[in-house]
Amino acid sequence: MPDIVIAFFALGLFAGLMKSDLKVPASFYDTLAILLMLVLGLKGGMALHGKFQSSMLPELLAVAGLGVLLPIVCYPVLRRMVRLSPDNAASVAAHYGSVSAGTFAVVLTLVERAGLPVSPQTTLYLVMLELPAIVVMLLWQRRTSGQNAQGGVLHEALTSRGVLLLGGGVLIGYLYGPSGLEPLQTVLIGGFKTMLSIFLLEMGLCTARFCSPLPWKHWRLIVFAALAPFALAWSGIGLALLFNLPEGSTLVLAALAASASYIAAPAAIRAAIPGANVGLAILAALGVTFPVNVLIGIPVYQRWVHYFY
Numbered sequence: 001m002p003d004i005v006i007a008f009f010a011l012g013l014f015a016g017l018m019k020s021d022l023k024v025p026a027s028f029y030d031t032l033a034i035l036l037m038l039v040l041g042l043k044g045g046m047a048l049h050g051k052f053q054s055s056m057l058p059e060l061l062a063v064a065g066l067g068v069l070l071p072i073v074c075y076p077v078l079r080r081m082v083r084l085s086p087d088n089a090a091s092v093a094a095h096y097g098s099v100s101a102g103t104f105a106v107v108l109t110l111v112e113r114a115g116l117p118v119s120p121q122t123t124l125y126l127v128m129l130e131l132p133a134i135v136v137m138l139l140w141q142r143r144t145s146g147q148n149a150q151g152g153v154l155h156e157a158l159t160s161r162g163v164l165l166l167g168g169g170v171l172i173g174y175l176y177g178p179s180g181l182e183p184l185q186t187v188l189i190g191g192f193k194t195m196l197s198i199f200l201l202e203m204g205l206c207t208a209r210f211c212s213p214l215p216w217k218h219w220r221l222i223v224f225a226a227l228a229p230f231a232l233a234w235s236g237i238g239l240a241l242l243f244n245l246p247e248g249s250t251l252v253l254a255a256l257a258a259s260a261s262y263i264a265a266p267a268a269i270r271a272a273i274p275g276a277n278v279g280l281a282i283l284a285a286l287g288v289t290f291p292v293n294v295l296i297g298i299p300v301y302q303r304w305v306h307y308f309y
Contacts, residue, residue: 003110008197009294012204017212024202032199033263034165037101039192040108041169042181044123048170049177051120059243063125066239066257067132070232071097075140077228082220084280090137091269091276092221095285096228097133098261099126101166102203103293105196107255110298116248125253127166134265138273203290210287221280225288229258233301237308247309254301258293260285 015022024032071093078089104126111118173181181189214222236257240250262285266278 003106003113005106005109005193005197005200006294009200009204009291012201012206013208013291014204016205016208023205024198029199029202032195032202033101034161035188035195036105036192036199037161037165038169039188039195040101040105040123040126041166041171042173042184042188043108043169043192044121044126044166045170045173045175046178046181047118047120047123048174052174056121059245060121060124060128062239062243063253064128064132066235067097067099067129068136069097070235070257071133071137071140074228075137078224082224084221085275087273087275088277088280090140091273091278092281092284094134094137094269095262095265095281096232096260096289097136098131098265099129099256100259100261100285100290100293101126101263102199103255103259103290103298104252105192106200106294107252107298109193109196110302111248111251114248114302116251117246118248118252119246122249122252124170125249125256127170129256130166130261134261134269137269200294203286207287207291210283215283218280218283221284222288225260225284226292229289229293229297230300233258233297233304237301237305240305241308247305250308251298251302251305254305255293255298258289258297258301260289262286262290 012022074093074096075089078084078092079086082089082092084092108123178185216222233254234257236253236255237250239257240253245253260281262282265285266282269276269278269281
């Protein structure tokens with residue numbers, strides 16, 4: 001059986017497709033998103049507590065380099081095969097180079113349930129992959145359009161709530177460790193799976209809204225969104241094998257490489273590339289790639305990764 005949190009996503013998807021009046025209040029969803037990103041950062045920081053070494057830096061820099069490479073690879077495919085405009089291709093490429101915190105939470109839960117070994121710095125992969133793709137595509141779009149990079153836009157991207165919560169959570173968890181965070185263990189750490197379940201319920205409802213009816217006029221983008229994760233996952237697997245990462249960390253990196261951002265990237269791209277239709281990127285990232293990864297992709301990546309261990 002899939003992990004219980006996947007059942008909540010399926011419930012939300014079913015309810016949305018059936019036109020149910022079920023909904024998660026927007027304010028509650030925002031609170032859940034904040035808590036999830038904060039807890040993910042705290043868990044990563046606690047895992048690093050007393051274990052961080054300078055030898056981890058090459059691995060983390062390589063992961064950030066992957067975040068630079070992925071949008072550069074996706075851009076020509078989106079231009080030539082999907083036939084998007086330069087602005088829309090840059091927008092979608094930025095979303096697919098960046099990562100999904102929801103997908104990360106799901107795969108981390110699966111890894112913990114399966115008892116797969118992970119390195120202490122695994123949570124930092126999410127932090128390292130969050131923004132490089134967005135920044136690279138913003139700079140690329142400015143260059144190709146003859147505009148100068150806007151410091152305000154880059155500042156907004158670098159200080160987004162996702163980056164601050166993840167980075168701040170890692171720092172707090174690293175400094176205080178499990179003993180210092182003990183008063184918060186029951187509510188935050190212990191309640192992580194409950195928060196993730198309700199979050200995925202809302203993600204199921206959102207997916208149904210974007211895909212009902214399915215906008216077949218964008219069939220090329222839909223096909224890209226459905227197939228790209230299975231190709232992109234191999235970049236994460238390859239990098240993990242290069243650094244001889246443990247099986248759980250390899251699966252996490254594969255799932256992150258296969259994911260697409262639908263929280264941090266839309267906010268940055270909407271302000272930075274006015275000519276881009278951010279709705280197309282959200283359709284691909286949240287409407288297609290997210291459910292493909294959660295329902296099909298992650299179990300497939302797990303089998304691929306297990307082959308090497």
